[in-house]
Amino acid sequence: MQMRPAELAAIRDGEVDLAFRRWEQPRLRVGTRMRTAVGLLEVTSVDRVAVSSLSAADARRAGAASLTALRQGLDRVHPERPVYRIGLRYAGADPRQALRESVPEAAELDAISAWLDRLDRASPAGPWTRATLLLIDELPATRAPDLARRMGRDTPAFKQNVRKLKERGLTESLDIGYRLSARGAAVLDHEGHRRPGPGRPEPEPGTPLPHLGAAATRALTARGAVSLERVAELSEAEVKEMHGVGPYALRHLRAAMDAAGLTFRDEAERARPERAITAGVVADDLPA
Structure with missing residues (x-):
């Protein structure tokens, strides 16, 4: 379920607690928690509704300028599909944030390395985990398509791989591109990989x-x-x-x-x- 940054911020701040979507069938379940740029959002309700039943209060709770604006927005794309009202609430910070900042002990670092090895063995395109981590370390805040090109991968496949690393707290998404987390840097250092040295530009203070x-x-x-x-x-x-x-x-x-x-x-x-x-x-x- 895609949402604009302003919508996410409004839900986090308690200003919005509803969203409306046209779907062939429900795509979310009550209790689902979604990771977003502002943290975790929890689905509190999913109900099929008639457009004629929508009210001005619904529009306000969804952050729409007016009931007319809400209805016009729903009629803009796939007007033949049914409308669902989704209840949403902010459920706290993304737990991956704390994970990214934690530096594992030696035993956990060995376990992470073993997990990376399993990903490499399971990949039909060959090993990719360390090369991806090193590339992100070398080129932080670089567009995903540019990184994918350097890896010889298509962008969707590259992004999917990076998401796997992010789930373990090894990378962090930026507004543009990614950066290596403290946890990811610890893994590379533990394995003895050569990381960018003195020739690398100093980060902006x-x-x-x-x-x-x-x-x-x-x-x-x-x-x-x-x-x-x-x-x-x-x-x-x-x-x-x-x-x-x-x-x-x-x-x-x-x-x-x-x-x-x-x-x-x-x-x-x-x-x-x-x-x-x-x-x-x-x-x-x-x-x-």
């Missing part, structure tokens, strides 16, 4: 960008804003003008900057005179 979507990430990266500190060198207007940076990306960018104690350049400039005046008043009030 600063606070990483949050998940904003591929289009917004590309736009910021193209301007050199590859960290929140670099974003803070831009004005809000400059960021808004970038193609691909919409309300969702801007909202999450601002939230991440607030958490890091950063602001856009124009906001910082407006705040300086106020701080100077306040400092002057305090100084004047001090006894000689």
